[in-house]
Amino acid sequence: MSETCNQTCSSCSEDCAERKEKKVDFSERMNEMSNIKKVIGVVSGKGGVGKSLVTSMLAVAMSRMGYHAAILDADVTGPSIPKAFGIKQKASGSELGLLPVKTQTNIDVMSINLLLEKDSDPVVWRGPIISGTVKQFWTDVIWGDVDFMFIDMPPGTGDVPLTVFQSIPVDGIIVVTSPQELVSMIVSKAVKMAEMMNIPIIGLVENMSYFKCPDNGKDYQIFGESHIEEIADKHNLKVLAKLPIDPKISDACDKGIIEFYDGNWLEPVAKILVNMGGN
């Protein structure tokens, strides 16, 4: 039995001798016209820490390295991926399935906002409908050949992350944090969830880590001192990257040109993903 066992055998995928209920296979088959080599989940403990930004920048980094990247936007009630890439068109489909929309640099995206008539329409749905939508993004979208798919997860450890981890074969998780968060508790929750789901954590990305003053070149820790290294050590995890607060980032997201933003902090992460395979 795992140290973190909370006796919920039905949603746990660990193989252990003390299991009280049979392991249920919730896995869903990807669309038969899809061939996705690696799936990376991007999670955060709370909203607004830059999870969608990190998801977008990771897809851009892989694409710049010559890999075919895709983003499945599982943040159904707060989808921000289409806006960051400036996608205006809607997704199309046929009886065979839905087609993702391509960004200007050929990253495939599927998001609820590509299906709604107006992207300002709120999604006021119950949990099971939202989870069902995310599953359909896996089963009913014709993704074609994809080297790396990034799943932008809603914040926290709720219904949708659970559905994603149980139904989609996620190869690894990247946890996005920011210095002002209750990082230790949040990382612990993510680590425990990943353990229950038997999914490896690739590492941590700290966003809004510091601000580089353009006048004197000094770094300022706006949200206070970072404790990310200690927390990573405690859980035996790697700190993969630290991103600064950069007004050019928010400007690029607002203008829908994140693909053309030149920050390369996530290149080392992209290299780690390449070593995991995907081609």
Ligand SMILES: Nc1ncnc2c1ncn2[C@@H]1O[C@H](COP(=O)(O)OP(=O)(O)OP(=O)(O)O)[C@@H](O)[C@H]1O
């Ligand atoms: N390092 C940064 N520098 C400047 N602005 C940033 C940075 N990171 C994120 N932002 C801005 O903060 C806002 C929130 O970012 P983002 O949507 O990526 O967060 P999130 O964690 O995905 O939020 P949610 O959980 O609500 O989906 C965006 O407007 C984004 O442009």
